[in-house]
Amino acid sequence: MILSRLKKFLNIFSSDLAIDLGTANTLVYVRGRGVVLNEPSVVAVADIRGKKQVIAVGNEAKLMVGKTNTQIQAIRPLREGVIADFDVAEEMIRRFIQKALDKHSLTRPMIVICVPSGSTAVERRAIQEAAENSHARKVFLIEEPMAAALGAGLPVNEPSGSMVVDxxxxxxxxxxxxxxxxxxxxxVRVGGDKMDEAIINYIRRQHSLLIGDASAERVKKDIGAASMPGKGDGKKIPVKGRDLMRGIPKEIIVTERQISEALSAPVHEIVETVKVALEHTAPELAADIVDKGIMLTGGGALLRRLDDVLRTATGLPVSVAENALQCVVLGTGKALEEVGKFENILTSMY
Ligand SMILES: Nc1ncnc2c1ncn2[C@@H]1O[C@H](COP(=O)(O)OP(=O)(O)OP(=O)(O)O)[C@@H](O)[C@H]1O
Ligand SMILES: [Mg+2]
Incomplete structure (x- = not known):
């Protein structure tokens, strides 16, 4: 009782953090408090007298994507899961941390941050360094799928196979x-961005209309699906862009059937990656997966009927995690809260 009160009291001053530095979204979890920040991984940079200066990050910067003037650029410092623009990524992390921590934090934080399982040593070091440079006391890395599995509540420490697709x-x-x-x-470097790209290419080819990234993402979230609608064209929505023949702005109507056709290539790639994984899984672990099935996490898991498509392709049970968009940060947070228990899955490049 006294111990737990004391722990709670000390937590007020704790500033230890778990960070999911994602290509699309960055989430920050504070020990004892949970997720306190969830914003797009976007930075607006202005060219002020020849010097680059960050003028906004996150939500504020995302509103500027595709709408900037010549002096302001909206940058996504991560591409395909890894840091593409180091200085900008570091500044983004610093600002998010500042925003996440309140004045109470007296100590330098310990940070657990996730890295894609396919990232190279150089890419891992870049992520660790970016976190370290934000005044951290100690930085640990955790593999993203491990964090996703923990966040989805899978029993990763048990002698039983669990499969996660993030x-x-x-x-x-x-x-x-x-x-x-x-x-x-x-x-594999396929995810929501490739889906948006596929929609842009499809609409350009079929309708000679050029639409922006934000419009493509909206179409995907509103009517996108991993397979064709049962019958008819399914849902319909308007989308605006620039007519490539006449060079003027125009609005057209797109259908669920069209968008699912546009998404077939990236969806196929995801399905193939899962099948290859199953082929490479040791028999005893594969047997566990037959019973427990496959857990889907990440924003892409919310694409309609993706679970059905995977169920049909593999013949296994497939479920979408509750709170799919937060699984990775919640799992990273769990590892932070119980460092002793999960010591084995935390690494460091130094
Ligand atoms: N309802 C939805 N249907 C389809 N896609 C969605 C939906 N909601 C979000 N997404 C997509 O999910 C992606 C973001 O997911 P998430 O936040 O898990 O990615 P991330 O962690 O930033 O990226 P990564 O793990 O690759 O670095 C975006 O491409 C977004 O468009
Ligand atoms: Mg992610």
């Missing part, structure tokens, strides 16, 4: 975990 903006990670380790992992 479909983010930049990458899809497929992994099988057992006894606190990764028995198989594969990361």
């Amino acid at each position: 479909i983010g903006g930049g990458t899809t990670e497929v992994a099988v975990m057992s006894l606190g380790g990764i028995a198989y992992a594969n990361s």
Whole structure:
């Protein structure tokens, strides 16, 4: 009782953090408090007298995407799960941390941050360094699929195979975990961004209309699906862009059937990645997966009928995690809260 009160009291001053630095979204979890920040991984940079300066990050910066003037640029510092623009990524992390921590925090934070399983040593070091440079006391890395599995409530430390498929903006990670380790992992650079691109290309080819990234993402979320609607064209929505023949703005109506056709290539790639993973899984672990099925996490898991498509392709039970968009940060947070229990899955590049 006294101990738990004391712990609670000390937590007020704690500033330890778990971070999911995603291609599309960054989430920050504070020990003892939960998720306190969830914003797009976007930075607005202005060219002020020849010097680059960050003028906005997150939600504020995302509103500027595709609408900037010549002096302001909206940048996504992560591409395909890894840091593409180091300085901007570091500044983004610093600002998000500042925003997440309140004045109470007296100590330098310990940070647990996730890295895609397919990232190279150089890419991992870049993520660790970016976190370290934000005044951290100590930084630990955790593999993204492991975090996703923990966040989805899978028993990763038990001697039983668990399969998770985390479909983010930049990458899809497929992994099988057992006894606190990764028995198989594969990361392909296909995710929500590739889906948006596929929609842009389809609308350009079929309708000679050029639409922006934000419009494509909206179409995907509103009517996108991993398979064709049962009958008819399904849902319909308007989308605006620039007519490539006449060069003027125009609005057209797109259908669920069209968008599911546009998404067939990225969806196929995800399905193939899952099948390859199953082929490479040791028989005893595969047997566990037959019973427990496959868990989908990440924003891409919310694409309509993706679970059905995977169920049909594999013949296995497939479920979409509750709170799919937060699984990775919640799992990273769990590892932070119980460092002792999950010591085995935390690593460091130094
Ligand atoms: N309802 C939905 N249907 C389809 N896609 C969705 C939906 N909601 C979100 N998404 C997509 O999910 C992606 C973001 O997911 P998430 O936040 O898990 O990615 P991330 O962690 O930032 O990326 P990564 O893990 O690849 O670095 C975006 O591409 C977004 O468009
Ligand atoms: Mg992610």
